[in-house]
Amino acid sequence: MVTESTITTQKIWDILEHVTDPEIPVLNITDLGIVRDVKLNGDEVEVIITPTYTGCPAMDMIAMNIKMALIENGYSKIKITSVLAPAWTTDWMSEAGKTKLKKYGIAAPNKHFTIPVDGIECPLCNSVNTKIISEFGSTACKALYQCQDCKEPFDYFKCH
C-alpha cells in the first residue's frame, strides 16, 4: 500500500519511464516529451500529458498504460489530464530518445528539415543520398524515405 508520505514525484517519473509508445516500443513516453508534468494532489497522482498528433490513436492507449503502470505500483487515485497548449514539438524529444530511434531504424527528427525533403540521413548506412517517397508514412508522425545507396526504405520521424 502506498501512503501519501511515501509518494514523491520522482518515483512517479521513474515509473513513467517504463511506459512505452505502443507504435514505437523502443521509446518511452518521457523520451517522447509527452509527459508535461506530474503533480501530487493529496494522495492523488495527476499525470499531465500532451498529444503528439491530434489524431494519434496511440494517445488513448498511452493514457491507459500510464494508469495500469501506476496501479501495478500500488497507486489507486490517478488522474490523467490532457493539455493542448503549448503544442507538442519534436524539440521535446530527448537525445537518448533520438539515439534509440536511429538504432531501431527510424531517422530521428532533424531541425534542418522542418519540411521533409531529400537528404535525410539513412539510419542504416548513414548515407545522405536518400529520397523522400511520401510525406505521410505508416503513422501520423512519420514520413517515408528510401536510401539510394543501400536501397533500404525507412521511416523518418517528422520534425514538428
Place this chain on the structure above:
Amino acid sequence: MQEPASSKIENNSKESESLKVSALWTYTLHLADSNLILAQRNAEWCGHGPILEQDIAITNISLDLIGQSRNFYQYAAMLIGDGATEDSLAYLRTEREFKNCLLAEHPNGDWAQTVLRQFLISAYQFLLYEKLQHSTNEQLAAIAAKALKEVTYHQRWSSEWVIRLGDGTEESHQRMLKAIDELWRYTGEMFMPADYEVAAGFDVALLKDDWMKKVSSVFEEATLPVPEKVFMQTGGKTGTHTEHLGYILTELQYLQRTYPNAEW
C-alpha cells in the same frame, strides 16, 4: 410598475452573454462537423487509393481531421454541458443539426476531385487556424495552434497534387477542369459569415482575399483557370445540406443508432 433601469441593463447583458456562449458552441460544432465529414469522405479511399503511398497519405489526413474534430467536439460538449459528449455530438445529431460546409460533404468523385476538395479546404483551414491561434479564447487558440502544424502538411500535399494533375497530361488536365467546375460553387459559403460566427466574433469574410491569392497562385502553376462569376451554393453552415449528407451520416452513425451505447 416600472422596472429599474439598472436591472434591465443587467438582464440584457446576461442575455447577450448566454447568446455569446451558444454562438460559441455552435461555431465550435461547425468547425468540428466540417472536419469530421471531410475525414469520413477521405476515409472512403481507404484501400482504394491510386497507389499505396497515396492511399496512406489521404487516410493519414483523414486521421488528423478526426483528431482535430475530437478536440472541437470535446470543447463543444463542455460548453453545452447537460450530458453532451464528443460521441453524442458526432453520432446522435441529425443532418439538420450538422453545421459543416457543403464542400466537405461533396462526394469524392475521381482522385482529381478529391485532391482539389482537400486543397480548397486546407487552404481555408490554414488561414483560419493561423488567425484562430491568436484568439482570446484559450481553448480554441490551443486547438488551432496544434491543428495548424498538421494542416500545413495537408495544404502542401494537396497543392502539389493540383499542380501535378493540372499541369500533367491532357487527361489529368481535363479531369482537374471538371473538378473545378463541380466544386467551385461550394467555396463561397466558407467566407459568408453565419449568424453564430458574427455573434461569436469570428469574421471569416476577412480570409477571402488571402485564400484567393493562394488558390490563384497554385492554379496558375497548374495551368488551371480561376472561375469567375459563379453562383455560390450556401446552407451547410446553417444546417441545410445537399442530398449527400444523409448518406454519410447513415454510414457514420449506423453502429450507435442500431446498438445504442455500444463500446469496444
